[in-house]
Amino acid sequence: MTSSLLHPPAHLPPTVALQLSQQAPALLRSTPSAISPYSISSLWSAAESPELWTTYENLMLSCLRTGDEQSAHLCLQRLTERFGADNERLMALRGLFQEATAEDDAALKKVLEEYEKILAQDSSNMPVTKRRIALLQILKKIPESITALNELLDASPTDAEAWAELSDLYLSQGMYSQAVFALEEVLLITPYAWNMHARLGEVLYVAASSNEGGADRSLSESMRRFCRSIELCDDYLRGYYGLKLTTSRLLTMLSQGSRQSKTDTGLPPPDLKTVESLNELATSKLSEIVRRNASGESGWGGYDQSDIIAAQELLNRDSTPITR
């Protein structure tokens, strides 16, 4: 349990978050309420550890998720006692708490004003800048949010998290080429992140579905991205899923004999035979993953259940016309 408290809780499934926050009161009681770094008693009591404060922070986030505001407030209080109210990260955490406990949009707007006041004093406060961007999204002010994010990225262009967020925002607005640009920036920072390769493949696939003119170009690019993500991570379900989708689309397109324009990625379009064998590979790999996961073989259990269901559905969709 403690180990999952030491990791950022953003991707915890709801059940785990609930379990963590249910144990929060007991955990808070068992740890000392205040640790001063200068007291004599620190000579014989256990030294404070960075893990403790990470635990508090993550516990607070889990508690806010499940609505245990008392425990969350207690965590926040202890963190404030230790690091002071002026700490940048704590300012953001306090804002997060206020956002979570806000009743309506008016209260949220008040929090937003508070953020703007902090940023007017110190524009280099990154955690609060990010909170402000997130809050703008909650308030459905996507264009303002994009502008703020662009300003942040102008000052700090090595922030992969912010680039990824920007890409999601652009995608939500249907601005595909901008979304692709932002994801390419992420890849420049983390070139071996297979999930990012797959994500870029997905964005390219969506872009290809939306405009028919240059569809084949971004489709083959998308297919190659999925190939790369599988190359970086064996048996990557999301990669194979995307590979199957893209190759199926490409096959129909190639068999229709649509004119291949010269790609703008500088790479020649893939030939029909390669696409066919890639499609076969993806189909057999997907069914292998689904089958082995269903039979509970060891080493095949780490997949998200919803992903498995989606893969199964994709395979069924394919096999229906054959059995007809």
Add this chain to the structure above:
Amino acid sequence: MPQVPVQTIHRDPQLFYWILIPITIVMILTGILRHYATVLMAVTPKKQDLPTIREQRSLLRAINLRMNANAISTPSFNARKDYMVTALENGAFLKEPDKKGQAAPNPMTDPAAMEGMMGMMKGNMAMIIPQTLIMGWINAFFSGFVIIRLPFPLTIKFKSMLQAGVATKDMDPQWMSSISWYVLCIFGLQSVFNYLLGSDNAASQMAQQMGQMGPGAAPQMFGPGVDAYKQYQAEAENIAVLDHQYTLEGVENRLLQSVKV
């Protein structure tokens, strides 16, 4: 070979209680004091303002572009290359774009650099002052005592190490003087401090000296006195001459060869 008669010196047992133990206790207490003095004197690193962050991270972005250019397609890379090279050569990311041609300021006049040096001075002071005081104190009160006899034989070479402050030529090197005990304490109490204060304490002088050597050895990328504009120009040239290759070229064939169902 005839046995060398064992040297015996009759010592007052009080020597043990009034010299050996006090020196040890004082050394431990000084170490603890130094730890807390360092903790109290530690200054939080000065916060950088937004233009400085921008100046540094833009350079990092340019370096990232050069290192990981293979991850993006050639047209994307060329667009970025054109933008980056122009911006770097114009000094668009600089903190003060007007000052780009000028020589780097003298680090002694830069207040931010002075602060760093003051911090280092303070750290040194916290080390030197107690050491001087205690050395003087030990010299004044305890010099010239032979306090213990080590339970194992030693060669003559150890005489200068173990019998500092006792000028007897023929005494067996097993005997140990008070000043040598002090020196031994300086080097030998690290594990005691680890036990008392946790492993990342600032009590030991040795650890402090090591720490000062560490960061000094690494090349400073954004330190005071480094001209960011020169770094920009060098990086712009590096990007401009880069031979771009796209990782996705032929990835489908690589995949088909490597994955067996």
